[in-house]
Amino acid sequence: MVSHLFVNAKVFTGRDETDFASAFRITDGSFSWVGDHSEVRGEQAVDLGGRTVLPGLLDVHTHPAALAALTDAVDCLPPQVVSLAQLLDRLRTHRNLGGGADQWIIGRGYDEARYPEGRSPTAHDLDQVSLTQPVIVKRCDGHTAVCNTRALELAGITSATPDPVGARFERDEQGRPNGILTELEAVRAVERLLPALGGDDLADRLAGLDERFLSRGIVGVCDLRASTLPDPLATFRAARARGLRPRCTLYLEWDPGRPPDDLSDEDRLGPVRIGGLKLFMDGAYSNRTAWVNDPYPDSCEHGIHTVSDEDARAAVDWARRNQVQVAVHAMGDQALEHVVELFGEAEPWLAGRPSIRLEHATLVSAGLIERITSARMSFGIATHTIFLYAEHDSYRANLSAEQARVAYPIRSLYHGVRPLALASDCPATAWSDADNVFVSVKAAVARRAYNGADIGQAEAITVPQALSLYTGRARHVAPLGQVGVIAPGYDGSFVVLDRDVFTVAHEDIDQVRIDQTWIEGAQVYAR
Structure with a gap:
């Protein structure tokens, strides 16, 4: 039995926005005790010197496969x-x-x-x-x-x-x-000509992302378009064998003409697993292809509805049969409403997590939140603040005043939808450091864009609330295992910060850095 005791820290446990501790123990890779420093008597311990500790961070909507494939691309962000x-x-x-x-x-x-x-x-x-x-x-939007x-x-x-x-x-x-x-099918018409990479090359590139994630404190990711790789599960598992340490849950893009093979238990389990399907209901806001009720300003356009009801139902049937989630890309209010109309009264098929994830969820009125939470179907939401922060110029041009009022209403969602997460969508966002969690936290707390513009301060949340959407609340959205919380029985994964994110000025939150990242009781990164 291997046991390590850590004391003298400000520990945000992720169990609740108000739950803090000052000491914890990890035994054989899992948290075995969490409590107060004063309860420790005469034991050898790691003194953290009063520094701030968070659970290992979770990015439940990102794109490691795309990052790996774009290793040779020059950054134009x-x-x-x-x-x-x-x-x-x-x-x-x-x-x-x-x-x-x-x-x-x-x-x-x-x-x-x-x-x-x-x-x-x-x-x-x-x-x-x-x-x-x-x-x-x-x-930048990837569309x-x-x-x-x-x-x-x-x-x-x-x-x-x-x-x-x-x-x-x-x-x-x-x-x-x-x-x-x-939009994606037009992009694919040219991208299909790019030189294909072999599985070993892609696995090496994925493994090369390890330090990127660990330096950002990220111990678990969901790849929402993993099937951009020819054999995603095998490639990610090969990358893990080569040193990619964060847990990885993969979502396969739904192609009704070529549905994936049915899954085995082995496919659905372990630190690298298949977690679901990805379905596109519409496009993106920054290029005016999100499917909206009201037309875009100075336009008669309502965006693009990108999947038929028949194909959407077929995707849900496949996911139900294979006991995995469906993650539906839905930015516009009409796209979100259509998902609820199609599946809101259907029987959920997963216990302990949403059967259907709503990805992005840009325009969400109070009435739509009520429809989501009162539906028979179990819905979860993975949304963002990085979009409004980084792409303010596009959103300002593409949202009406009424739409802007309900754009990414994080405070309303926080209090209305339990399975809720903030995520980066990296690299499909207009910011070179989009998966720096503290950029998103700053945007959620200050609700100001990169240029200082107001992006809906009535929907601001607190620092603990924002961090819970990368930890304890985020873990309810996706199957990533026993991570995201500092509590007995969970993986002993945590991060140590270089300053106290709970007390720094709001404008300096994005300057917070990860000093140490630990996974299952082992230090895997030091700044």
Whole structure:
């Protein structure tokens, strides 16, 4: 039996927003006692010197597979890149520039809402990077990309090419494709040409994310598009064998034409497991493809409804049969309402966690919260503050005053929906450090954007409340095992901070750093 006692700390347990302790014991990798420093008498202990301790942090909506696949992409995210000229300069730093005609130049994370040019890049712009090599750069939301003329030629996209279902090849005034690929099926039409990586390469890249997560205190993640990898479960498990230490729960994107094989118990269990399906009900707010009741400002457009009711029901039937969740991407209020209409009165099939997760949940009125919580179906929500914080310019342009009032209503959700989490959606957000938990906590507490703009201060929450949405409350949203709480019986996973996040000024919360990360009683990271 291996036992370690830790004393003299300010311990936020994650069990409740008011629950703190000052000492704890870990025995054989699990918390065995949590209490007050004064209860300890004459035992050898690790003195934490009064520092602040949190449970290991959980990011229940992120994209490690995408991060691994984009290892070769140049980072074009704000705040480093905030103009079209800077975007082109950044793409010119790609190591493939000047290579052969089959060498792709890849970028990620542009956000044209910040650009003084006031528009998206086009194929014409990217042609200034290369006319002979294909160039593609994904937008910060992950739902849109833009490519150059050479990439369009390779993909066979011409004026006569029809738009994919639920997506668009944007066009110029003459009807010619302008390189902007709106929504996932349009992006895939070009991305399918990218050189494929082998399973070993992808496993190595995933394993290489270990320090990224641990330096941010993240001990558990949900990959909400794991099936961007050819064999996600095998690849993630290989990455774990190579040193990826956070727990990983994977969600497979639903393809009605090729549903996944049924799962075994082994697929659903362990530190790397299949947790559910991912279903897209609509698009994104920043590119006006979220499905909304009221049209976008100065427009008659209501966004895009991206999946048929038949396909959505088939996904739920598969998940019910395989005893896993369905995570539904639904940003717009009409998308959210439609999910509740389709499944609200259906019988839930999972015990102890939501059968259906609502991802993003941008526009949520008090009436919709009531419908969600009173439904027969068990719903959970994974939402964000990083979007309003980082993409304020897009949201300001795309939300009406009434919509802005109910955008990401974290306070209302906190008090209305028990299975609730904040998450990063990294790298599908317009911020290079999106999975720094303390950026999201700052935005939740201060409700101000990166530029100081008010993003709904009536919906602000406290620091303990925000942290509970990355710990004890977050664990109710997803099957990640016995993590997220400092309590007897849970994994001995915790983080030590470099300062007290509960007392620093709100504007400095994003400066808090992780000094140590521990998993199952072993220190795995030190700053």
